[in-house]
Each structure stands twice: as structure tokens, then as C-alpha cells.
Amino acid sequence: xxxxxxxxxxxxxxWVIEYAxxxxxxxxxxxxxxxxxxxxxxxxYLCGRKPINAGIGGATVETFATTAxxxxxxxxxxxxxxxxxxxxxLRGRESGFQERMTALLxxxxxxxxxxxxxxxxxxxxxxxxxxxxxxxxxxTKAKPLDRVETTDGMHLTPAEYVGWQKSNAETLPVxxx
Numbered sequence: 093x094x095x096x097x098x099x100x101x102x103x104x105x106x107w108v109i110e111y112a113x114x115x116x117x118x119x120x121x122x123x124x125x126x127x128x129x130x131x132x133x134x135x136x137y138l139c140g141r142k143p144i145n146a147g148i149g150g151a152t153v154e155t156f157a158t159t160a161x162x163x164x165x166x167x168x169x170x171x172x173x174x175x176x177x178x179x180x181x182l183r184g185r186e187s188g189f190q191e192r193m194t195a196l197l198x199x200x201x202x203x204x205x206x207x208x209x210x211x212x213x214x215x216x217x218x219x220x221x222x223x224x225x226x227x228x229x230x231x232t233k234a235k236p237l238d239r240v241e242t243t244d245g246m247h248l249t250p251a252e253y254v255g256w257q258k259s260n261a262e263t264l265p266v267x268x269x
Contacts, residue, residue, distance in 0.1 A: 096179070097150040105131070105148045106159070112144050113167045123167045123203075125160050126175035127151040129211065129246070133253055138261050141170050152179045153192040161199040171265055172200050175208035177222045178246060186218060190225045197231060204265035209236040211256065215245020232265040 094102035122141040124130050130147025137143065144167050148155060153176050164172055174196065180189055197205055209223040210216060223236055237259060240252045248256055 094155075096152045096154050096183075097148055101150065102148060102155070109144065109146045109163060110166065113163070116142065116144065116167070121167055121169050122171050122173060123164055123169040124173040124175065125156055125163070126173070126208070127178050129178060129248060129256075130173075130175045132247060133257070136257055136261075138257075139170075139264060144169065147175075150179055151176065152183070152185065153177065153189065153196055156196055157192070157199075160196055164200055164203055169203060171204040171206065173206045173208060173260060174200070175260075177210045177226065178216055181210060181216050181218050181222045182246070184218075186221055186225075189222065190228070193225065193229055197229065204232070206232050206234055206260060206263060206265050208234045208256075208260055211237050211240045211242075211246075211248060211252070213240060213242040213246045213248075215242065232263060234260045234263045 119142040120140060121144050122138060123144045123146055124135055126147040128149035130145060131149050135143035135145050146163055207226055207229060209226050210219050212219045226233060237255060241249045243249055
């Protein structure tokens, strides 16, 4: 389960994510699956839905191959946001990326899903290649960001998170009521 993420961090984040799901109350929610960009985001309510931040620093698509569906089954979200691929790009895992993403999205078929392209940070090579694959996937995709400022070549500055979340909100696969 933690073959591509430090196990201690993976299990700590899974505990936090599952705790947030258990404490969600009666509020309608959405589930945001992603890597450190998602984990570090101060996710906003979208369409009246409370966020459950399921970001795990270091995560790849493989990290969520089996856990995404389980988390969605537990959370019962109105929709799911999938923001993965940055660590796949950093590790040069282009081969099989489309198949891994397709399988992940298929596991989430019961829910509307929004796939978020990689932010074009200068520290992530092959962003264009990975975003081309994401653009070719079935389903709703957020508009790719043209340019971003980062803290370290990959992670968005606080100001850039605003644009990232706005792009996601503008293309949600659910009613905005």
C-alpha cells in the first residue's frame, strides 16, 4: 500500500483522512485525491460541499489504485477531484501512466470525477506529456493552468492555490447549486 510513499507518512495521512470522513457530519462533501499539492491546499467549499482533503505527499497514481475507491465508499462524496501525476512525472513514470489513470478513474465510476492537470512548475519535467495524457482521458478535466509561481519548482505559492482552485471549481462535473 505504501510502495511509492514513505509508509509512516502514508499511514499517518490515511488516519487523518479517515478521521475527517468519520467526523464529516451531515454536510454534503467532495473528496479531493492527490499528492502534496492537494495535501497542502486549504481546500474551499465547492458548490456547497465541504472538502475532504485526501492528499498524500509523494503520492502517485499507484498510491490510490486500491485506496481511492475505499475512501470514496467511506466518504460518500457528491463528487471526487483527482489531482495526481506530479510525482509520476518526477519519477519518469510516463510508461503506463494512461493505463493507471484509466483504471483509477474506472474505480471511481459511481461518482462524478474531475481530473486536474499538473501545474506547469519548472521543477517537473514532462508536464506537457502528462497533461496531454490527462487531456485524452474520458471524463471532465479542469482547465490547465498556463503558468504558475512555485515555492520550489513544483508546489504552488499561496496565491497560486487560488487560481488552481478556481480552475477546478469552474469545471466541476456537478450542479453548482
